[in-house]
Amino acid sequence: MQFSFLANTRKQTQKQDISSKFTKRRGYTTKISTKFSKYNIISSKRSTSITKVLKFDIRILQSVSNEKMFLNYVQIMKPFWKTYTPKYWTYFFENYIDVTKSDCYTGWQNFMRKTGPRTNNSNEAFNRVIKEVMTDYRKLPFEDFTQSVLDELRRRSQESCALLQFPTSPLISETLLTLSQCLANSFDSYFIEYEGNYFVKDKFIVCSIYNPDTGKVKQKIKKLASKIKNENEEARESFLEFYKKPSIRSIQSFKEANHKIRAHFLTIASIRQLQLNIVEDNNDLTLLSSSCSCNDYWNHKVCIHLIALLIKEGHFDAQIRFKKQKKRGRKPNV
Numbered sequence: 001m002q003f004s005f006l007a008n009t010r011k012q013t014q015k016q017d018i019s020s021k022f023t024k025r026r027g028y029t030t031k032i033s034t035k036f037s038k039y040n041i042i043s044s045k046r047s048t049s050i051t052k053v054l055k056f057d058i059r060i061l062q063s064v065s066n067e068k069m070f071l072n073y074v075q076i077m078k079p080f081w082k083t084y085t086p087k088y089w090t091y092f093f094e095n096y097i098d099v100t101k102s103d104c105y106t107g108w109q110n111f112m113r114k115t116g117p118r119t120n121n122s123n124e125a126f127n128r129v130i131k132e133v134m135t136d137y138r139k140l141p142f143e144d145f146t147q148s149v150l151d152e153l154r155r156r157s158q159e160s161c162a163l164l165q166f167p168t169s170p171l172i173s174e175t176l177l178t179l180s181q182c183l184a185n186s187f188d189s190y191f192i193e194y195e196g197n198y199f200v201k202d203k204f205i206v207c208s209i210y211n212p213d214t215g216k217v218k219q220k221i222k223k224l225a226s227k228i229k230n231e232n233e234e235a236r237e238s239f240l241e242f243y244k245k246p247s248i249r250s251i252q253s254f255k256e257a258n259h260k261i262r263a264h265f266l267t268i269a270s271i272r273q274l275q276l277n278i279v280e281d282n283n284d285l286t287l288l289s290s291s292c293s294c295n296d297y298w299n300h301k302v303c304i305h306l307i308a309l310l311i312k313e314g315h316f317d318a319q320i321r322f323k324k325q326k327k328r329g330r331k332p333n334v
């Protein structure tokens with residue numbers, strides 16, 4: 001079983017916390033704390049904690065929208081990591097960044113996945129089924145093997161089709177709809193069209209309406225949305241403060257993504273690129289085939305930016321409420 005990098009990160013950083021606390025108690029000055037800041041790293045000033053910087057760097061790596069930016073940010077964070085946690089840097093680099101190493105189980109694409117520890121249990125279970133059900137632990141000729149995999153897939157597909165109820169329309173939360181509608185109302189002040197794509201800028205690189213631990217919409221975002229719905233002007237303004245219209249120059253930098261200066265990187269990495277793919281007379285397909293480069297889109301396949309763009313262009317009606325179909329009959333006792 002392999003836990004993903006976040007689980008490992010936590011383990012490593014916890015270790016560091018413990019060791020620094022230990023040295024503080026004994027009255028020694030740690031090498032790390034003297035190098036990093038004049039304040040002790042376990043003081044109440046949490047902003048000076050190395051752990052926090054590492055966590056933030058990892059969150060940025062997970063949020064950037066292309067591989068070039070990912071590798072650029074690795075170069076930017078490298079000096080800090082190498083100075084303050086050299087061993088951990090080597091470990092992290094070999095296991096999660098350097099794809100040329102055989103035991104590296106990630107790289108840029110895996111950073112785009114949802115946060116939180118994951119296991120490879122599903123793969124193990126799949127292998128077990130292949131061995132137990134399909135081949136009965138026998139070595140089969142390749143043709144027979146592929147045929148048995150095909151048969152099994154067919155059987156499972158029919159089985160699931162009979163059991164599962166597939167949703168017929170996307171489920172989009174009311175919070176998301178309200179906020180998107182609000183952004184769409186001021187579309188021209190925040191979005192810009194450039195070479196066939198649309199661009200908008202978030203206030204932060206790591207910007208999400210979802211709680212990374214639970215995967216649900218953050219409580220404070222929900223509250224903000226309900227205030228906006230009740231036409232609270234203050235709430236509307238504070239929501240729109242999160243967005244900015246990017247300049248053409250910064251969009252060009254974003255597309256090239258070859259800037260290695262930290263400050264400049266931070267400005268261009270918060271730009272979101274939207275692709276509108278209009279399917280004639282089919283707004284559902286337009287929604288499904290259009291995309292955004294933000295973290296929320298990668299994790300949930302919808303985001304505020306994309307819905308706002310679709311509303312503005314007339315391919316989405318925020319007044320429609322998608323609801324789950326209710327099952328007929330009595331509820332099961334289970």
Ligand SMILES: [Zn+2]
Nearest residue numbers: 292294303305
């Ligand atoms: Zn987006």
